Structures are given as structure tokens and as C-alpha cells.
Amino acid sequence: MPAPQLLKRDWQKDHVYLVQFPRMGCIPTASPFALKLETWLRLCKIPYTNVSNEFKIMSEKGQIPFIELNGRHYADSVHIIDVLKHEFKKDPEAMLNPLEKAQLVAFRAMIEDGLFWAIPYNRSRNFKWFTTEQGAGGHVHGIKKIVFEKIIMPKFTKMIKSKCHAQGIGRHNQLEVEKMTKEQFDALENFIAGKSFFFGEIPTTLDITAFGHITQFLYTPMASDELKNHLEQKCPNLTKMVHRLKDEFWPDWDEACSKLSLATTMEQAEGAAAAAAAAEGIMAMAWDDTNVGGIEELNDPLIAHLRIRDHRIVLIQFPRARIVPTISPFALKMETFLRVADLPYLNVSNKFRQRSTKGQIPYIELDGEQVPDTHFIIKRLKKEFERNNPDVDLTEEEVALSKAYLALIENRLFWVYENSLAQDPSWLGKDEGIAGHFSKWKLRLFRLIALKPLKYMMRKKCRLQGVRRLTQLEIENQAKADLSALSSLLGENDYFFGDKPTTLDCSAFGLLVMFVYTPIWPTPIKRHLEENCANLVAMVERMREQYWADWDEACSNLSLHTEWKRARMIAERYSLVPCDVSMANLHEASGGNDDNEGRVIEEELEIIEEIKDQEIDEQQDQIKIHDH
Numbered sequence: 001m002p003a004p005q006l007l008k009r010d011w012q013k014d015h016v017y018l019v020q021f022p023r024m025g026c027i028p029t030a031s032p033f034a035l036k037l038e039t040w041l042r043l044c045k046i047p048y049t050n051v052s053n054e055f056k057i058m059s060e061k062g063q064i065p066f067i068e069l070n071g072r073h074y075a076d077s078v079h080i081i082d083v084l085k086h087e088f089k090k091d092p093e094a095m096l097n098p099l100e101k102a103q104l105v106a107f108r109a110m111i112e113d114g115l116f117w118a119i120p121y122n123r124s125r126n127f128k129w130f131t132t133e134q135g136a137g138g139h140v141h142g143i144k145k146i147v148f149e150k151i152i153m154p155k156f157t158k159m160i161k162s163k164c165h166a167q168g169i170g171r172h173n174q175l176e177v178e179k180m181t182k183e184q185f186d187a188l189e190n191f192i193a194g195k196s197f198f199f200g201e202i203p204t205t206l207d208i209t210a211f212g213h214i215t216q217f218l219y220t221p222m223a224s225d226e227l228k229n230h231l232e233q234k235c236p237n238l239t240k241m242v243h244r245l246k247d248e249f250w251p252d253w254d255e256a257c258s259k260l261s262l263a264t265t266m267e268q269a270e271g272a273a274a275a276a277a278a279a280e281g282i283m284a285m286a287w288d289d290t291n292v293g294g295i296e297e298l299n300d301p302l303i304a305h306l307r308i309r310d311h312r313i314v315l316i317q318f319p320r321a322r323i324v325p326t327i328s329p330f331a332l333k334m335e336t337f338l339r340v341a342d343l344p345y346l347n348v349s350n351k352f353r354q355r356s357t358k359g360q361i362p363y364i365e366l367d368g369e370q371v372p373d374t375h376f377i378i379k380r381l382k383k384e385f386e387r388n389n390p391d392v393d394l395t396e397e398e399v400a401l402s403k404a405y406l407a408l409i410e411n412r413l414f415w416v417y418e419n420s421l422a423q424d425p426s427w428l429g430k431d432e433g434i435a436g437h438f439s440k441w442k443l444r445l446f447r448l449i450a451l452k453p454l455k456y457m458m459r460k461k462c463r464l465q466g467v468r469r470l471t472q473l474e475i476e477n478q479a480k481a482d483l484s485a486l487s488s489l490l491g492e493n494d495y496f497f498g499d500k501p502t503t504l505d506c507s508a509f510g511l512l513v514m515f516v517y518t519p520i521w522p523t524p525i526k527r528h529l530e531e532n533c534a535n536l537v538a539m540v541e542r543m544r545e546q547y548w549a550d551w552d553e554a555c556s557n558l559s560l561h562t563e564w565k566r567a568r569m570i571a572e573r574y575s576l577v578p579c580d581v582s583m584a585n586l587h588e589a590s591g592g593n594d595d596n597e598g599r600v601i602e603e604e605l606e607i608i609e610e611i612k613d614q615e616i617d618e619q620q621d622q623i624k625i626h627d628h
Helices: 032-043 077-088 098-113 115-123 143-167 174-192 205-219 226-234 236-249 253-259 266-287 329-340 374-384 396-423 425-429 440-465 472-490 503-517 523-532 534-547 551-556 564-573 583-589 596-627
Strands: 016-020 048-052 066-069 072-075 313-317 345-349 363-366 369-372
Touching: 016 032, 032 048, 032 077, 032 205, 032 236, 066 077, 072 077, 098 115, 098 174, 098 205, 098 396, 098 472, 115 143, 115 174, 115 205, 143 440, 174 226, 174 236, 174 396, 205 226, 205 236, 226 236, 313 329, 329 345, 329 374, 329 396, 329 503, 329 534, 363 374, 369 374, 396 440, 396 472, 396 503, 425 440, 472 523, 472 534, 503 523, 503 534, 523 534
Parallel strands: 016 048, 313 345
Antiparallel strands: 016 066, 066 072, 313 363, 363 369
């Protein structure tokens, strides 16, 4: 329940009261965010006192941890750290340059909005340890322990599963989650390689954030030992960094866990350690004159009969929208990737009904096998079509950066889009949305019956994911910071890593298009994008021009079967803006005269229409054969 009033009425000025879960038996706290925040306070040497939430008191946003400072209540660890930097004039990132600060934002997003979800995912499958001495078992006894084990924990586990499913990770099996998590571990390992900490010899908030999360995999039981083994065997630099921070800032680790005490301090433990070392040294001198001593496979195809010859890849997605080719950033990312990689594919509408076996859209069928989730789709396509991999020339560091910024886009900025859409999805039922697919009476039913449940469903997902617990101002500030981080990475390049687009560019394009063209975005975010991140807007226009020459045709005709390559060829031949290729524009370009040039243009368009009609006829023939 939200805290209705201050827990510490007799507070001291400029003293932080950190409210968090009680201690655990195997780790000081099972919350990576609480461990991050307490370690950050120790790093910056800010005076604080721990306060137990007794497993029931939460912040006004329903979060844990939170702090009380000078009679005020602050929630969310990112916001708390920003407040503490301002109040105490301490900033571990002061020495970073703008690009390094952008990298910090991206990797923090990868950790807190990507890697983090592997923790509740595993706990939803193995949380029995939480009621034992390893977990919180030492805090409850007798009848309370029985209630804790039999009633509270099953409900808590069910809630975690619901959150994981709403976020998306709960739709994957254990092996898939472990693969994704290992990739994120490897990205962090590549970024820290050769350094004590991520940005050199001094720890920053990014190191503390990673510490709070990686320790959960190293010290708490998971559904399997696969992730812990991967960290210890494949990520030596990352693991050493974690142990380095533990030794430096948590000398009281064992005492806090064994005594389940929130009252231990780093200073007390350091003093005890120094006294023990001195005693050991005295004993060594007494005994030794030399003075030595002292210190699942998915195979449930929906529409394999639609796979036309020469189309190994079938992309199933929502029908087209009028203002953008699709209302799904992930579908736009996926189709753009196929175009960037120059992979032939066939679009098929899901008719607003059919989804993958994981309940997701888009998905593909590759040689008749269903592959859902764009992360796994792209990974599979890179393996199947190695020569078409747009990321093949990236260095290890660029691969690591790409993973971090992908997490920032798809696990953070995406939820700003989802939350904004949940505020007012009414434009979907208008002509600029998907109204063109419905007859009058069906459209009326859609507006009256479907939109309201859709809005509540999206709001529930955003609440479970966490973005809806933030205020509108906090959401806007977070989105602005993320956009600025992307802008810093892009710099003066055409694309993020040079003059050719990669998977990261496709993902950014898929979401930024929603910022630029759809009507849902709050004005401050869109204004920030246009005024302070103009290079991102230019990149969007560049990709649209290069890979979406059929944009206007696809939207105006609501067609999934436009020929983007031929449209671009015609545009280049007749000096037209590629996305403006249409019969009217081409006729205007020919001066309205029935001369030879005009006839050539019309012949080109007729060829396109013939090809399109032929493909549709072939699809229908295939369907008839299958149905027969």
C-alpha cells in the first residue's frame, strides 16, 4: 500500500532514510534496485539510515526502495539518484564526456529494462528459497511462517508471472530467456574489457547499477545454474568488477546476511576488519620472526499454404494504417530490416486477429516454421542468410553498444509509446488510423466496443511494466534523456555506426516514426526531438527515402503488397521524392502531357500493378488449392 505519511517524523536534516525490504540470508537484499541505491549511497559517502518496509510498506508509486529526505518522500531509484546528486552536489559521472554519458544511459536501460526481467522470470519458476534461511525465512516463525509459505508466496509468485507476461519475457521459454540474458552479459563484458570499471578506474552509477543486478545471478538461487556458470566462465571482467565493488563497498556483507540486520555499516565493518588485521599482524610477529603474514522449438505454422514460391520468408503483421505503414513499431522494425538486408519476403495480414504462439505480432514463417519475437527472428535470419547480415562489419564494442541502445529503445522508449497510446487510442478508429479496413457499421462497433477494452488492457500492461507508476513529467524527462542519448551516439553520421544502416537503425526507425508521424506524442517530447535531436529526425527521413519509397502508396491504398524497390527506381529515374511515387505525382512530373516520357512513366506503373495483381492472384490460387 502507498505510504500515506512520513515514516520518520523525527528526521535529521540532510540525512537519507532508505526504506527497503528486510535483509536476506544469501544477499543483503533480493531487490537489485535497493542494492544499487544503497551501494550508490556508500560510493558517494552520503549519510543514511536503513528502514525496513516490513514486506508491506511501498512508495506512493507502489515501488521499493524509496527514500525520505528532509521531510520529503522520493520514489524510483533513477529519480532518487538525480535528487541526491542535486541535494548533496555529488556526481560520480562528472568526469564523463557527452558520448560516455549517452552510453551510460543506454547500458543502464539495457540492465534495468532488459536484463532485470530475467530475475523475476527465474524467481517465478523457483522462489521456494525465499521462504528458507537463504531468503526471508529467518524473519517469520510459527504460524506466520506457514501463512507466508502457503498463502503469501503463491500469490506473490502469481503476481510476478503476470508482470513478466505483460512485459513480454514471460512468453518465452527458459532456454530463450537464458540466451537473451547471456547476450546482455556478453555485451557488458565486451564493454568493460581491459578496464577496472566501465569508464576507467573509477566506478560510476553504471557500475553500481550492474552490481545491483549481477549479484542477484551470482548469489541467489535461479531456475538453473546456467546463467551463473556463464558469468563465471565467459565474463571474467564483469565478474571481477562485481567482486571488486563488493570488497570495497560491502565489507559488512556477511554480517548483514547472517544477522539479517539493516543496521550494519560499511564504516563499522572496515573498523572491525582493520582491528582483525592488526591482531593477525601481532600474532604473526609473535610466532614468526620473518614477519610474514598480516594483511522450445516453435513449429506451429499458421498459414504455410500462403508461402508462394521464391518466398522463404512470410511476414505476418497488422494490416496497414493510413498515417504510417503499421501501428506496431516492431512490425515496422522487422519489415525495414528485411529491406535493409535485401531479403525477399511476402507480407500477410493477421486481420487484427491471429497472433504467434507467444501471442505476439509480428512474426514470420521461415520455410513453413513459425518464428515469433523480432529479437529471435533477426537472430535466426542472420544465421540463415549470413551474407545479408547488416551487422557483419561491427566491432565487438559496436555490437555491445548496439545491444545497449536496442534495450533503451525497445525496453524503455517503447513503453512511453505504449503508455501514450493507452492515454488516447481513439485515432486508431479514425481515417488516419485503421478505419479504412472497416465498413461503416463495423467501424462503429470497433469504436464503441473494442477501443475501450483495448485502452484498459494497454494501461494494465503499462502498470505492470512500471511506466504507469511514473508521473507525466517523469515520463517526459526520461524520454528526453533517452532521445538525447540516441542523438549523441548518432552524431554527424548518416546512421549509428557509419554510412550503412544496421539492426539498431531499423529498431530506432520503427519507434521514432511513431514519434514523428503519429498524433499521440506529448508535445514536450516531440518538441525536444525536433529542436534538440534534429539528427534523429533526419535519419528517419533518410531511411524512409531509401527503404520506403512505397510509403505513400502503402498508406493511401492500405496495401501490404507494394513494390518498394521498383518505386525507388522510378523515383530515381524521374527525380521524384521516393515516398511520393503515385500515378498522380508521376503524371504531374510529366507535365500533364501525353508525350513519350509520360507514356513511359505510365507503363512503369502498369507493370507494377500487373505484378501486384499477379502476386495476389497467386496467393488466392494457393489458398483455393489448400482449402480444396
